[in-house]
Amino acid sequence: MFSDRARKIKPSPTLAIDAKAKAMKANGIDIVNFGVGEPDFDTPENIKEAAIKALKDGFTKYTAVGGIDPLKDAIIEKFRKDNNLNYTREEIIVSCGAKHSLYNIAQAIYSPGDEVLIPSPYWVSYPDQTLLNDAIPVFIKTYEADSFMIKPEILESRITSKTKALILNSPSNPTGLTYDRRTLEKVAEIVLKHNLYIISDEIYEKLTYDGFEHISIASIDPGVKEKTIVVNGLSKSYAMTGWRIGFAAGPKDIIKAMTNIQSQSTSNPSSISQKAAVEALKGPQDFISAMLAEFDRRRRFLVSQLNSIPGMRCLTPTGAFYAFPNTSSFYGKSAENRQIASSSDLALYLLEKANVALVPGGAFGDDHFIRLSYAASLDDIKKGVDRIREALDNLS
Numbered sequence: 001m002f003s004d005r006a007r008k009i010k011p012s013p014t015l016a017i018d019a020k021a022k023a024m025k026a027n028g029i030d031i032v033n034f035g036v037g038e039p040d041f042d043t044p045e046n047i048k049e050a051a052i053k054a055l056k057d058g059f060t061k062y063t064a065v066g067g068i069d070p071l072k073d074a075i076i077e078k079f080r081k082d083n084n085l086n087y088t089r090e091e092i093i094v095s096c097g098a099k100h101s102l103y104n105i106a107q108a109i110y111s112p113g114d115e116v117l118i119p120s121p122y123w124v125s126y127p128d129q130t131l132l133n134d135a136i137p138v139f140i141k142t143y144e145a146d147s148f149m150i151k152p153e154i155l156e157s158r159i160t161s162k163t164k165a166l167i168l169n170s171p172s173n174p175t176g177l178t179y180d181r182r183t184l185e186k187v188a189e190i191v192l193k194h195n196l197y198i199i200s201d202e203i204y205e206k207l208t209y210d211g212f213e214h215i216s217i218a219s220i221d222p223g224v225k226e227k228t229i230v231v232n233g234l235s236k237s238y239a240m241t242g243w244r245i246g247f248a249a250g251p252k253d254i255i256k257a258m259t260n261i262q263s264q265s266t267s268n269p270s271s272i273s274q275k276a277a278v279e280a281l282k283g284p285q286d287f288i289s290a291m292l293a294e295f296d297r298r299r300r301f302l303v304s305q306l307n308s309i310p311g312m313r314c315l316t317p318t319g320a321f322y323a324f325p326n327t328s329s330f331y332g333k334s335a336e337n338r339q340i341a342s343s344s345d346l347a348l349y350l351l352e353k354a355n356v357a358l359v360p361g362g363a364f365g366d367d368h369f370i371r372l373s374y375a376a377s378l379d380d381i382k383k384g385v386d387r388i389r390e391a392l393d394n395l396s
Helices: 004-008 013-026 045-056 069-083 098-109 125-132 152-157 181-193 252-263 271-282 286-307 343-354 378-393
Strands: 092-095 115-120 136-141 163-169 197-201 228-233 246-249 370-373
Touching: 004 125, 013 343, 045 271, 069 092, 069 246, 069 271, 092 098, 092 252, 098 125, 098 197, 098 228, 098 246, 098 252, 115 125, 125 136, 136 152, 152 181, 163 181, 181 197, 246 252, 286 378, 343 370, 343 378
Parallel strands: 115 136, 115 163, 163 197, 197 228
Antiparallel strands: 092 246, 228 246
């Protein structure tokens, strides 16, 4: 009935957890939701007003497939100012979210049998987007002791004659960790040596802490820039998840191929959202610092509380809005005849017994961990951690 392609993929576990939690909540159960990766802040008023103006001005028709020129220009200026990267309009495409940009890249550069290097833990869509385009995901194990950064020697050992690209995500979903310049330089050297593409997912770049400065790998060297497609968007930094505006910058021929592909799938992103995106990038930026300050407050509290739970340990995230604690010490324990053998077992136990929703690390390629989003109020975080602590205390 279904195509081989359709059978290769599975539903997003993050959305599955969120759906179950919402169903429980709809039945009157008080759920603390650490599951979904979405800022709990409203889109700033100036951005909403720009959208309203676009509506009133009748800006409701098709636009150029790859985005309107004012938005491309705003994106070009953003790259110049934030990342010391210079692009032309022909090197920019605007898509229906960063996920769409990533899928367009996969469509444009992967061929059947190509191998795509994906550091693990990984964002859940990277492997499935690879499979949907008849390529082969090759996972590169990263370790808690290395702050989940690639070891260059492991990276090089996984490269074969079939390797096409490396996907790099910093700041990372799910770990909340970031790459430093020294590691990026080593990764770039290996990639150039083997003539690979880099797909650099930088959607969380503005959400960093403790003075960490985000560095785009494309800015390391002009030669690296020529092999890198940078992906970004407005969903996380401007609380615009539903507006569906993402963008990519890279070599002109790849961007042209992505635009041609987009012309046969979605055509242009929403005209109204594009006008709002121009305002987001060019208007006041104080919203980001205010949101970041609140995320930082929650981050510090959540991590300190998780690390105070016996048997649990959690690195302090330097970016995004996720904590990724190691929970493997609880595997093999049980409560009320319920055996905990994996992160999925633990996540289901905490949802059903503690009314706390979170995402099992197995969904991200590492079963030793769970992911908690602190895009939730501090009161909810406090309540949720207390429930987690009590539920884990009941395991033996």
